[in-house]
Amino acid sequence: MISLEVISSPLTGSLLAVVSWLAISALALIPAGNAFLARRLAFPLSALAGLALAAFGLQAIWLAPQQMTLPLGLPDLPFHLRVDPLAGFFLMLLGSVSAGISVYAGGYFRNETSERLILIGLQYHVFLASMAFVILADDAYLFMVAWETMALSSYFLVTTDHKLPAIRSAGFLYLLIAHLGAIAILLCFGVMHGGHGDYSFDALRAAELTPLWANVAFLLAFFGFGAKAGMIPLHAWLPEAHPAAPSPVSALMSGIMLKTAIYGMVRVIYDLIGNVRWEWGMVVLAVGAGTTLFGVLYALMQHDLKRLLAYHSVENIGIILLGLGMSMVFIGFGHPAAGTLGMIAALYHTLNHAVFKGLLFLGAGSILHSTGLRNLNDMGGLIRVMPKTAFYFLIGALAISALPPLNGFVSEWLTFQAALQAPILQNGVVRSLLPLFAATLALAGALTAMCFVKVYGIAFLGQPRSPHHPVSAPGAGHDAGGMERYGMAWLAAGCFVLGLFPSSFLLMLNRVCASLTGQSLTADALTGSSWLWLVPTSSEQASYSPVIFLVVIVAVTLLTFLLVRRFYHGRVRLSDPWDCGFPEQTSRMQDTADAFGQPIRHVFGPIYLMQRQMPAPDDPAPRFSLKIEDRHWYWVYLPVARLAEYASSKIALLQQGRISIYLLYSFLTLIALLVFVR
């Protein structure tokens, strides 16, 4: 008989939730004939399990770490589990965000055939469970097993439509980079454990590394987890894999899976390697700033909605890295309190990005599901057919653009506050570089806002742009269904809660980060923060109240509305817009997504690799085409690919096709080993 006490402990509780995900994945296989049941039962159940996981994670943040050894794994090499505040925080993220996505998925997959639904249901829940195991793992062995399960299950989800060659190649690229990263992580664990044979995290924590090997371990971890997170130059899989995957899967991957990479980075660098050095922070800051700027600049150039969102994921990972980098710099120089602030900013943004990016991908999914459109240049006027989706998408767009009082603003503001702590640093160069990184963030924030003005304006406002647009046909196109809307509403509510009550999350994250850095925020910050005011350092320096912001915004809007009603109402004159003397107007004459990005393309021209085809002035059927490519392909990927091809062709000489030669290989190996081992 399991007592209630055991179930309610965070570790057993979350383990139960994860096991129930696995059970649902098995359950999804059973009702083969009834896709309706699988959809209406499996996905809501998994959302419930997600909520339970979130609750247990939340509980774990406030408790001491708990450990457990599972009787699974290889002989003499059991799986170890552990829940500490950091793991609790990420479990909460995983559980709460996946709850919304699962509910949405229950509605989204309504047109799937039952055999596809079975596979999706299986892989989807295995994917969720493996992410939870990544967070729960307390030894390198279980961590790697869960990490690889996560990569494989998500690969199969990405290639759901594997009959299309483009999707197969996107999946291959994803798998390739995932494995590159996994190799680096494996090597990192190898470096950290230093040959004493014990791969549990406790042993890795206790191991003392020389500075050289600590640097190597840091670089390997940063590379390995960065490959999964999508920092440059390893971001190339994101804009390919996210559009290829079904939308709930994109939301899971972008919202949660990238965050497991952040979790791994924090876990390995702060917890396992320990003794953080400021030079590491500078590396992270430099890469983070590059990633932020690159992500947003390329996002502005996209006209495929899901590709655009994928580039924004790259950008937001950059923002998270900026926060982490600042925290490492501060800790390395011996200011753990400021380091805690930077880390809080990073983790807060991790949670925020999971919520609003999940919401945006779900919105993009609803558009795709309803109209079949992914190209922004074909959309337009969608607000009339799908007003509810438009509303939720607007919330997500405002949140990602970091506008108060929503959540994106809070974490970016906290990152700025961390950057403003720079004067306490002794090293003059670093002290002057930190504001530069903050400026990058500011630029990226503004460009993000511009990008989402473009997305929202082009997709939802205006007139339908394409003649094949289903919206132009009367009665075609439909709004998101009930379950899809509940899923989006849950995440939209999350944007509000995270944005309006940041102080409680600040205190929570303070506990998470203090458990890693050993120092909580200043006493001023802790006493000054209330439900109304958010105070990261001291109330003299900076404070922010989202509630007051909201009240002012609502008041101003209401006042304007009333004034307009009172004084201006009834004086509206309806007439044709000025047509410059050209009476035949079509909806193609609206601003397009590409046109909207033109100023940026002009200003940041050298960054892009453009192939433009301008029609001749006397061309009777003029067509303008523009292709923007990622320079990284030519700088990094293709040389590496060529090198690999060359090396493989040399190694292929070994393959002679003659059994005698193969036997000779083993014979010579045997002789050589006998000589050496003797």
Add this chain to the structure above:
Amino acid sequence: MSQSISSQLVNLLAAFLLLLAFAMLSQRRILTLIRLFAWQGAALAVSTAIVAWSTGQTHLYFSVALTLLLKVILIPWVLHRLIDRLFVRWDVETLINIPATMLIGIGLVIFAFALAAPISQMANTLTRSTLGIAMASVLLSFLMMIVRRKAVPQVIGFLAMENGLFFAATSATYGMPLVVELGVALDVLVGTFIFGIFFFHIREQFDSLDIRHMEKLKED
């Protein structure tokens, strides 16, 4: 029978084993090859029986029975049936001519003895001096697999290699645990059957058992 006599006997049989390995290496006819293989099994069984009797390790008797049953009777019989069915009684072609193979073989024996010298000094078993011979016969059988062109002699080489390993196990540590030995014996038997099935498939595909034809399978 005193320790020294049994030790002498085991040494004699070991020498016989090595001689048989060389005989197999130089043998051109498949039928004789199978006979030599059976003789090798018999020598192995007798030497194991002597070790068992003089040291009182009763579980080795099971190995003796197993060796006799499998390697002297069953597998040679299966191989006979196989070459009858496949009509492959022809002479065996080798990649390198036989005198050169023998010279390489002598080099291998010297290498094996040099390798085994320090190990047999550590072992305090009755049969420690035979470890070098055991290793030499493993290497010789491997060499036979490499230089033969047809599939059946290669399989015989593989089985002979297993004989050498078995002999190494008895000479170094008085044999492996019974469970392991049972498992290995079963594997050898199953392996033989699988090889037999493959022979038929290879012949069906290439109209010959000459493995040169399989070079076509190489990916370009």
